[in-house]
Each structure stands twice: as structure tokens, then as C-alpha cells.
Amino acid sequence: MRVAVPTETKPEEYRVAVTPAGVRELVADGHEVVVQAGAGLASDITDEDFRRVGARITDDVDALWHWAGLICKVKEPQPPEIARLREGQVLFAYLHLAPDEAQTRGLLASGASCVAYETVTDDQGRLPLLAPMSAVAGRLSAQIGARLLEGIHGGRGLLMGGVPGVPAARVLVIGAGVVGSNAIRVALGMGADVTVLDVDLDRLAHLDARFGAALTTRHSSRLAVEESLARADLVIGAALVPGALTPQLVSRDQLRLMPRGAALVDVAIDQGGCFATSHPTTHHDPTYWVDDVLHYCVANMPSAVAATATRALANATQPYLVRLANGGIDGLTTDHQLRAGLNVHRGMVTNAAVAAAHGMEHVRADEALLED
Structure with missing residues (x-):
């Protein structure tokens, strides 16, 4: 899987979605990881820290998004980022779609599959990434x-x-x-x-x-x-x-x-x-x-303490990110914990609460995945 880690563009968002430890795990499993130049600096992680564990660094934002199969972010994509998304890509990030109809419609129009940290569950039904x-x-x-x-x-x-x-x-x-x-x-x-x-x-x-x-x-x-x-x-x-x-x-x-x-x-x-x-x-x-x-x-309160927050977040997301990279979107058919995080899939709203918030049709995630 081609995994991209872009620099966050939400105003005053200083976290980065993956740490060198996460890159090391992805590379060990055979995935390619490209990190946008400077993405980790505000979290006290240098480009060289990422290079040392096998990531490539780029300052070409358009190429990064076009190249990626899996895009790992912290916060919801901003309008220019939504415009870069395309069908077949997987987005893994905090989305918080219920109060944000514009973002929801943008993600639907992109055709991408969007997995939200805040609704991924563990084996006890808790929210480990939130x-x-x-x-x-x-x-x-x-x-x-x-x-x-x-x-x-x-x-x-x-x-x-x-x-x-x-x-x-x-x-x-x-x-x-x-x-x-x-x-x-x-x-x-x-x-x-x-x-x-x-x-x-x-x-x-x-x-x-x-x-x-x-x-x-x-x-x-x-x-x-x-x-x-x-x-x-x-x-x-x-x-x-x-x-x-x-x-x-x-x-x-x-x-x-x-x-x-x-x-x-x-x-x-x-x-x-x-x-x-x-x-x-x-x-x-x-x-x-x-x-x-x-x-x-x-x-985005935790951004104020980005060095702490980035590591706390990455500690939690890392095993799920590796599973998502290893299995791709098809892996969600058997991974019910990650499937609970699927909010949007190829033009369909797959989270009932998001659909209800915006008066949109809801398609269950397992049914939406079977339509592929």
C-alpha cells in the first residue's frame, strides 16, 4: 500500500498523523510511506527522523495526494484537500461529520472511502482512537x-x-x-x-x-x-x-x-x-x-500540545493503521472494528448518526462494501 502522511492544513493544527515508530511498522510490512516535508516539525519530529526509518520525504503536495492509496491525517480534510481525493483512495483521520454537512457532501462526491478515528471501536465496543x-x-x-x-x-x-x-x-x-x-x-x-x-x-x-x-x-x-x-x-x-x-x-x-x-x-x-x-x-x-x-x-484543543498529543494519538492509531494498510478497504469486510469507523464509502453514507444529522440516506457499511 502507498501510504501518504501530509502536513495538516487546518488552521493552527500542529500535530502529525504518524510517528517514526509507525513508519517503521508500515515499512516492515512492505508498505511505501511518503511524508510531506516538515509535517512533523511542530511535534518535534524532523524529516530526517522519518527518513531514518524508511520514509521518503516530498514537498510536492499534489503529487503526494495523487500517488497515495491510503492517506493518514489528524484532522478533517480542508476543501483543497477534499478536491484532491479520488475514488479508490482511503482516508484515515478524525472527520466529525455530523456537524459538517459541507465536508460530508465533499467526501461523498470524491468517491473515496473515509474511515473516521472517532467511530473506530475495540473488541469491547469502546472508542480507542478518540x-x-x-x-x-x-x-x-x-x-x-x-x-x-x-x-x-x-x-x-x-x-x-x-x-x-x-x-x-x-x-x-x-x-x-x-x-x-x-x-x-x-x-x-x-x-x-x-x-x-x-x-x-x-x-x-x-x-x-x-x-x-x-x-x-x-x-x-x-x-x-x-x-x-x-x-x-x-x-x-x-x-x-x-x-x-x-x-x-x-x-x-x-x-x-x-x-x-x-x-x-x-x-x-x-x-x-x-x-x-x-x-x-x-x-x-x-x-x-x-x-x-x-x-x-x-x-482542536490538543494541537496546543502537539508534541504530546501526536505521540498519544499515534500510539493508539498505529495498530489500526497497519491493519488498514495490510488489508485495504476490502479488509473491512471481516474487520468489524475498523468497519465501525467507515463513515463514507464511494458516494454512500455508512454511519447512521451522520446520515441522520444531515437527512441523508444511510447504507450499512457491510452492505456498502458488498456493492464493490
């Missing part, structure tokens, strides 16, 4: 939230952990999954007063056993959300519905319950966001105000 970036984003969300509370950023002028005689900041985490548990870990480590909301009592019980009395757990309901918002200095949105639009858990009316100068971090923004007032922002211009509440809604 988990590492969820962990990074969760930990970042508490760090970023602490800065947003500082008066120099327009916040309430609060220190997360307080000091003797002055209370700690009150942090509300909505969602007790990977993002939420990592946000809780860091916020508690900073000394904050943390509450988590979730409808899953088993998850709440797990967090209660893990963190004990330091963490307040509440079953999520409209009343619980409203009561918790009214006392929160910082809210971290950590809800997830795999592959689908994130449900809006906080309305604008409910947002007005928050104290003046409070902040929110919407980690779910790449799936549409869980606050009614959320819209995507960038690292260059990350925040905006709505009703005296400071919003942070950067859709």
Missing part, C-alpha cells in the same frame, strides 16, 4: 479554565485552588466519560471545588470510588443542571454521543444563571458543542462573550 485525544483535551480544559478565570482574561479574578481563608473556584463538569474524568483529575489536583453531572450512575459510582469525598457527583437533570450552573465559576462541557451531534445540554436561558464573569470550556465543540451559545473558535482567537460568560470553544 480516547487519547479526549484525555489530552480533558486535562487541557482544566488548565485553560484556570487561565480564563484570571482577571487579566476578563474572568472573575479567581485562583482555582483558592488560598487559606478564601474558597477555591467552583468547577462544574458535564459528562463523566474520558474527557470529564481527566478534567476532574486536573481540576481537583489544582485544588478546585468540583462537581460532575451525568445520567450514567455507573460512571458516577466509578468516579466516586476513584476520587472520594473530594468530588461531588450528581445525577444530571434539568434541575440539577440549573442549580449547578448558578454556583459554577467554570463549566467544562464533556458530553459525547459517538459519531452524532452532541446534545445541547445548556440553553441560553440557563446560561444566564451563571455568575457574571464565569467561564465555560466546550470540549464537545467538534461534534457541535453542548451549549446553545457555542460556536467553533481557534487557538489564535479562542474566546468570546455571551451574556457575561466567557466561552472557549477551540475545536
Whole structure:
């Protein structure tokens, strides 16, 4: 298989999809790997690091995309990249198609087969390629939230952990999954007063056993959300519905319950966001105000720590990438874990949540593969 690793073109995206370790595994299995010049520099990986393990380096972007059978990226392809895709190619990347109809239609028109990291499963039905970036984003969300509370950023002028005689900041985490548990870990480590909301009592019980009395757990309901918002200095949105639009858990009316100068971090923004007032922002211009509440809604948060995030992501994706390269798209007929990641295949939407989000026809992945 011809495997291409292009430089990311999404604004302020500094990660690279494959590390030298991944290149070494692909080459050992007989695949050709070409990396775009400079693709790994922001992740502290040089072109020579890639060459040393058998990759070729090119600065000809058009030739790279035309040559490839399998294109491995981090973030969703941008319009010029979608225009380069063609039928028969396989794209492996985060796609987050449910809130992005334009990208979905572009990928359909390309005829390519598009496997999304965020819906690939493991043998227990978990999302192993989403988990590492969820962990990074969760930990970042508490760090970023602490800065947003500082008066120099327009916040309430609060220190997360307080000091003797002055209370700690009150942090509300909505969602007790990977993002939420990592946000809780860091916020508690900073000394904050943390509450988590979730409808899953088993998850709440797990967090209660893990963190004990330091963490307040509440079953999520409209009343619980409203009561918790009214006392929160910082809210971290950590809800997830795999592959689908994130449900809006906080309305604008409910947002007005928050104290003046409070902040929110919407980690779910790449799936549409869980606050009614959320819209995507960038690292260059990350925040905006709505009703005296400071919003942070950067859709590629882990890019801020690219050296860490690249390696965490590649550790998870590497075995799946090798399997995809070894088996090609035909291998998905027997590989149900990778098949769960197939969102678009030769002009067909093969993920039910994406089809529902855009009112498009859904063709099951196994059926779409049989049509080849």
C-alpha cells in the first residue's frame, strides 16, 4: 500500500498523523510511506527522523495526494484537500461529520472511502482512537479554565485552588466519560471545588470510588443542571454521543444563571458543542462573550500540545493503521472494528448518526462494501 502522511492544513493544527515508530511498522510490512516535508516539525519530529526509518520525504503536495492509496491525517480534510481525493483512495483521520454537512457532501462526491478515528471501536465496543485525544483535551480544559478565570482574561479574578481563608473556584463538569474524568483529575489536583453531572450512575459510582469525598457527583437533570450552573465559576462541557451531534445540554436561558464573569470550556465543540451559545473558535482567537460568560470553544484543543498529543494519538492509531494498510478497504469486510469507523464509502453514507444529522440516506457499511 502507498501510504501518504501530509502536513495538516487546518488552521493552527500542529500535530502529525504518524510517528517514526509507525513508519517503521508500515515499512516492515512492505508498505511505501511518503511524508510531506516538515509535517512533523511542530511535534518535534524532523524529516530526517522519518527518513531514518524508511520514509521518503516530498514537498510536492499534489503529487503526494495523487500517488497515495491510503492517506493518514489528524484532522478533517480542508476543501483543497477534499478536491484532491479520488475514488479508490482511503482516508484515515478524525472527520466529525455530523456537524459538517459541507465536508460530508465533499467526501461523498470524491468517491473515496473515509474511515473516521472517532467511530473506530475495540473488541469491547469502546472508542480507542478518540480516547487519547479526549484525555489530552480533558486535562487541557482544566488548565485553560484556570487561565480564563484570571482577571487579566476578563474572568472573575479567581485562583482555582483558592488560598487559606478564601474558597477555591467552583468547577462544574458535564459528562463523566474520558474527557470529564481527566478534567476532574486536573481540576481537583489544582485544588478546585468540583462537581460532575451525568445520567450514567455507573460512571458516577466509578468516579466516586476513584476520587472520594473530594468530588461531588450528581445525577444530571434539568434541575440539577440549573442549580449547578448558578454556583459554577467554570463549566467544562464533556458530553459525547459517538459519531452524532452532541446534545445541547445548556440553553441560553440557563446560561444566564451563571455568575457574571464565569467561564465555560466546550470540549464537545467538534461534534457541535453542548451549549446553545457555542460556536467553533481557534487557538489564535479562542474566546468570546455571551451574556457575561466567557466561552472557549477551540475545536482542536490538543494541537496546543502537539508534541504530546501526536505521540498519544499515534500510539493508539498505529495498530489500526497497519491493519488498514495490510488489508485495504476490502479488509473491512471481516474487520468489524475498523468497519465501525467507515463513515463514507464511494458516494454512500455508512454511519447512521451522520446520515441522520444531515437527512441523508444511510447504507450499512457491510452492505456498502458488498456493492464493490
